[in-house]
Amino acid sequence: MVLADLGKRITGAVSGLVRSDVVDDKALDNMLKEICAALLEADVNVKLVQSLRKSIKHTVSASPPGPQRKRLIQSSVFNELVALVDPQTDNLFKPKKGRSNIIMFVGLQGSGKTTTCTKLARWYQARGFKSCLVCADTFRAGAFDQLKQNATKAKIPYYGSYTETDPVRVSKEGVDKFRKEKFEIIIVDTSGRHRQEEELFREMVQIHEAVKPDQTIMVLDSSIGQAAEAQSRAFKESANFGAIVLTKTDGSAQGGGAISAVAATKTPIVFLGTGEHLLDLEKFDPKRFVARLLGMGDVQGLVEH
Amino acid sequence: AFAYFRNIVGGKVLTKVDLEKPMAAMLDHLLRKNVAREAAIQVCETVEKSLVGQKTGNFQSIENTVKAAIEASLLKILTPTTSLDLLREIQNKKSQSRPYVISIVGVNGVGKSTNLSKICFFLLQNKFKVLIAACDTFRSGAVEQLRVHARNLKELSEREGGVVELYEKGYGKDAANIARDAVNHAEGEGFDVVLIDTAGRRHNDQRLMSSLEKFAKFAMPDKILMVGEALVGTDSVLQARNFNSAFGAGRSLDGFIISKCDTVGDMIGTLISMVFATGIPVLFLGTGQNYQDLRTLNTTWAVKLLMS
Numbered sequence A: 001m002v003l004a005d006l007g008k009r010i011t012g013a014v015s016g017l018v019r020s021d022v023v024d025d026k027a028l029d030n031m032l033k034e035i036c037a038a039l040l041e042a043d044v045n046v047k048l049v050q051s052l053r054k055s056i057k058h059t060v061s062a063s064p065p066g067p068q069r070k071r072l073i074q075s076s077v078f079n080e081l082v083a084l085v086d087p088q089t090d091n092l093f094k095p096k097k098g099r100s101n102i103i104m105f106v107g108l109q110g111s112g113k114t115t116t117c118t119k120l121a122r123w124y125q126a127r128g129f130k131s132c133l134v135c136a137d138t139f140r141a142g143a144f145d146q147l148k149q150n151a152t153k154a155k156i157p158y159y160g161s162y163t164e165t166d167p168v169r170v171s172k173e174g175v176d177k178f179r180k181e182k183f184e185i186i187i188v189d190t191s192g193r194h195r196q197e198e199e200l201f202r203e204m205v206q207i208h209e210a211v212k213p214d215q216t217i218m219v220l221d222s223s224i225g226q227a228a229e230a231q232s233r234a235f236k237e238s239a240n241f242g243a244i245v246l247t248k249t250d251g252s253a254q255g256g257g258a259i260s261a262v263a264a265t266k267t268p269i270v271f272l273g274t275g276e277h278l279l280d281l282e283k284f285d286p287k288r289f290v291a292r293l294l295g296m297g298d299v300q301g302l303v304e305h
Numbered sequence B: 001a002f003a004y005f006r007n008i009v010g011g012k013v014l015t016k017v018d019l020e021k022p023m024a025a026m027l028d029h030l031l032r033k034n035v036a037r038e039a040a041i042q043v044c045e046t047v048e049k050s051l052v053g054q055k056t057g058n059f060q061s062i063e064n065t066v067k068a069a070i071e072a073s074l075l076k077i078l079t080p081t082t083s084l085d086l087l088r089e090i091q092n093k094k095s096q097s098r099p100y101v102i103s104i105v106g107v108n109g110v111g112k113s114t115n116l117s118k119i120c121f122f123l124l125q126n127k128f129k130v131l132i133a134a135c136d137t138f139r140s141g142a143v144e145q146l147r148v149h150a151r152n153l154k155e156l157s158e159r160e161g162g163v164v165e166l167y168e169k170g171y172g173k174d175a176a177n178i179a180r181d182a183v184n185h186a187e188g189e190g191f192d193v194v195l196i197d198t199a200g201r202r203h204n205d206q207r208l209m210s211s212l213e214k215f216a217k218f219a220m221p222d223k224i225l226m227v228g229e230a231l232v233g234t235d236s237v238l239q240a241r242n243f244n245s246a247f248g249a250g251r252s253l254d255g256f257i258i259s260k261c262d263t264v265g266d267m268i269g270t271l272i273s274m275v276f277a278t279g280i281p282v283l284f285l286g287t288g289q290n291y292q293d294l295r296t297l298n299t300t301w302a303v304k305l306l307m308s
């Protein structure tokens, strides 16, 4: 479960501190140490952990030891955590009925794009949108078959080609076709790629230009470690994605790497992938997520400040 | 990362206090390289213990002493204790009628099927007759993916007399049964090697993990290789441990393939984490999406990257 252990440990560290009578600098340091260890074990970016530590310490040190300080510790830990998973964007894309909304998927190899594409198409389908899928992965062996089989199971129309090798052309053809047929959600799946391969990034930009997506989604595997930041920054620069889907949250990874990507790109997580099956998709709500993370009771106390 | 401890040079008996800052810097350095915290702490603690009470060499700073000790420790972790000459092992088995069986396991999307195809390419170049067994009967497109690879590899190696075929039974069937049948088929047809692809599974999924025991019993692989991706963080430790213990008493993993090394730059800490967690050696590195992108591990190179 994403950040499950982290939540327990942070709650433990904070409440341990809050229960003790004096909150001197040593006690504060100990608590920060515990929190940072938990964050690092959860794969949160090393630099990010350091700045988080500084920022909490800065806020708290300014106040004298005493009951005041305890509340400050609670609220600053809470705020830093919320900031970590919630970049506070108001202009989140919402598809509109009666027009074609194009959604393009991008991400590293094997992160879960193709699987999530179909999950999302079904999600919108179930909410009354006429949805379809376009396979613009002409590189990976069996990519079109994978999408086709998933789409067939989900009863979603799809487009792709076994012979065309240019993903820009396939994506354009598919999107044009479905646009004409008045589909409302058109999801474009692309090949996995990484920042070290310029050619692949250029291709992504070309597909982007060809299909002009209303929303670009980066799919991130929740087990990713320290490479998350550099990779997601590079994707942000080239594809300017506006949302993140965190996949494989049914695994035991804590997801801190992926959450560092949120911080690095100031882009919100919108969905969680929770399994290999079609229905394993959950909406992500940062406030509720942090609330659950720290245990509701504590959060109530933390929020009033 | 090493800027801390430049000052003191030569002939000093090291105390725990001297080492505190340099070790903290070292831990931080390893974490940045994507070494799992558990592994990084263990490496640092062991090194610290070995250094306390030691005298630094003439003109040797604490910095260099610590660096050298960490370097040695990483090298030791990565250096295999047994021979990893796969080709020779296969060659040795050629006189027997049963083919050499390799199965590939790992969590979802790490690169099992792709790296299986790369190994196949490598074996074909070495003139072995290879049967690929499509035992991922779950994930959409898994069979077709291997069909494409088998076709490509056939084309690539046909001129040099390479023989590769795909054994497939479609979707939904029991992987262990198909694996056993594939090995029998290969034995009958005189194949040298069977490469078995399996479905990706979460290492914390009891049900899927426990089916691996039956799989090993039925397929009786000579080598069970786990693919772990270089991208993965702390979870690498648990992934390696859980897969290593999934095959029942008396059977463990034989090696790792660390894939997607081309995607992480110098952050190749997963190598350390997975070997640290299990003591199982790294057999191959995956360094790209093409058939040639498979390397054996050069430990000196790896340690150099980790220390850079």
Ligand SMILES: Nc1nc2c(ncn2[C@@H]2O[C@H](COP(=O)(O)OP(=O)(O)OP(=O)(O)O)[C@@H](O)[C@H]2O)c(=O)[nH]1
Binding pocket: A107, A108, A109, A110, A111, A112, A113, A114, A115, A116, A137, A140, A143, A190, A191, A192, A193, A219, A247, A248, A249, A250, A251, A272, A273, A274, A275, A276, A280, B108, B109, B139, B200, B202
């Ligand atoms: N357990 C679990 N597995 C998932 C989830 N999402 C995807 N997967 C699995 O992850 C593997 C890779 O998924 P794909 O959808 O093929 O990934 P991709 O990003 O399209 O891969 P490429 O196109 O090769 O870059 C498959 O085995 C999926 O079944 C999830 O939320 N949980």
Ligand SMILES: Nc1nc2c(ncn2[C@@H]2O[C@H](COP(=O)(O)OP(=O)(O)OP(=O)(O)O)[C@@H](O)[C@H]2O)c(=O)[nH]1
Binding pocket: A109, A110, A140, A192, A194, B106, B107, B108, B109, B110, B111, B112, B113, B114, B115, B136, B139, B142, B198, B199, B200, B201, B259, B260, B261, B262, B263, B285, B286, B287, B288, B289, B293
């Ligand atoms: N950059 C890079 N990509 C790789 C490497 N190995 C595999 N891939 C890519 O990773 C993605 C997933 O590879 P697969 O071989 O399908 O992974 P898998 O483990 O079989 O996936 P499932 O069967 O769905 O669990 C594909 O896009 C591959 O091209 C590698 O060494 N480097």
Ligand SMILES: [Mg+2]
Binding pocket: A113, A114, A115, A137, A140, A143, A189, A190, A191, A192
């Ligand atoms: Mg895909």
Ligand SMILES: [Mg+2]
Binding pocket: B112, B113, B114, B136, B142, B197, B198, B199, B200
């Ligand atoms: Mg596979």
